[in-house]
Amino acid sequence: MNRRDLKNIVNQSIITAVAMVGILALIGLFIFIIRESLPALTEVGAEIFTSKYWYPTYDPPEYGMLAMIVGSFILTGFASIIVIPIGYIIAFFLYDYATNREQRIIKSAIDLLSGIPTVIIGSFLFIYISPILMNFGAWSAGNLLLAAIGLSILSLPYAASLMQEALSSVDISLKESALALGASRFTAGFRIVSKAALSGILNSIILTINRIIGETIVVLMVSGGAAIIPRSIWDPVRPLTATIASEMGEVPIGSTHYSALFTAGLILLTISFILTMISRRITRSWKS
Template sequence: MTKGKGGRTRSKRSEQIAQVIFLITSLVSLAAVACICVFIFRGAWPAIREVGLWNFLSGTAWKPNNDPQKFGIFYMIVGSLYVSGGALILGVPVGLMAAIFMARFCPKRIYPLLSQCVKLLAGIPSIIYGFFGMMLIVPFIAEHCPGNGNSVLAASVVLALMILPTIITLSENALRSLPASYYEGALALGATHEEAVFHVLTPAARRGIVTSIVLGMGRAIGETIAVGMVAGNSNILPTSIFKSVRTLTVNIVSEMGYAEGLHYDALIATGAVLFVFIMLLNVALGLLTREKKDKSESTNKPGAADKRPQKALQGGVAK
């Protein structure tokens, strides 16, 4: 009996030690985020105070060598949104269709090959994507389209390739995690395999799909090296997809090496704007994840999952 009590005591002590270790690692992560926030916003404050927040966000001139200096990032914000939006327009349909194919249509003998290809895409360094875009995509655009090839379109194509693994992997996982009763119920109501996949399973997995898109946009808007190699780095308002563009990240990395004084502070302020945008994306992702969890709990109630295929197939899909 004494031995049993001793074993329980050691087990409880081990559990307490594990809890302390987990708490310490969590606090370290929290402290790291806090330090980054303090560094970014404290470093950005002198530029914001000197230039003004509105002038900084809406200004169109970035001339650190002028007297007086001018710092406006409006064109860079627009350029970042153009490039990221173009990447989503090109990458989301391809990624979603690839995820649907791999989850519900792919033959078992070729699935391992496709899965390894997706993992390989995720592991390729950014600079390799940049070289690919610079050597193939930019010359192709220059030959067949207006301009010299360094453009919004070139950057969007490269970023679309880079966000494909995120969209494919998360969307496929969302489709595979659905209860089997969704698919079986749709077939029982007379739907074909294709109708069940596109009219029942895909809408049911929309939260996971949206999550993959949000994460893909975060990857796209934060990318630097590949975009800098193909976008042209011109601080102008892009009036077409064939125009050169400068993004927030490229502006930081291209000038940080020699910046000093107010110029240096303005670059940190540019990073702060990007940081806030990424934070907003993470908040949106958290809200989507929470809503997905609540929805999942409601559909796990008895009879809830059985009604979903019937509702999705109403309107003439099932005959």
């Protein structure tokens, strides 16, 4: 065995070992969360998913998460409706219309925005934006709209960057061929290139949704914290992530309340896993 072969074997072994560590860590995380969730699932049962009353400190306690689950989905959907079209517009502008100078400025702004701590964004929204919303009819300082704005700000750099990468990955000859056949610049970019990059765009959308549903600090600060099913954009909401963050440090370890919070984490992890699998399925089916 020569030196080059030995080097290749060592490199392959290191890469395989690192990949296996990641896989084992994921499996271990699932096992840990499932194990910690089992006491609440067995003791409380289906009430966790069917009841909307979350009163874990009452006597008797109630551990219904329906309102928080529904609130998480509503908030995620609302924020996605805001951020995905804006992210695509920014990505399309950077791909097809922006000059080199404009690309540098916008990309620098996106990088700067993505680096701002989430607690700073939450503080800004609560101090400056919340009073404005209350003048328009909001009855709670924290509400669904304010939380959706915060999540949109946080996930916009992520969505725009992923969608631009998807558009840029399309062979430039496809766009040039459309222009040569008489298509307008907008038609070539929007209908031809975007269609060719559709799998990447859909993948970007799913990853953005995954990013939104897992955010914690901003929703903890500005969502209002009420475990109710919101009926308007002015109602407060309490997502699962905010519940875990606000209560985990105060519950006795091993209690049913403690286990119920891990059940909330298991729900979030399952949603994230499903979204990731959908993303991979879209990528594979499009390539095949």
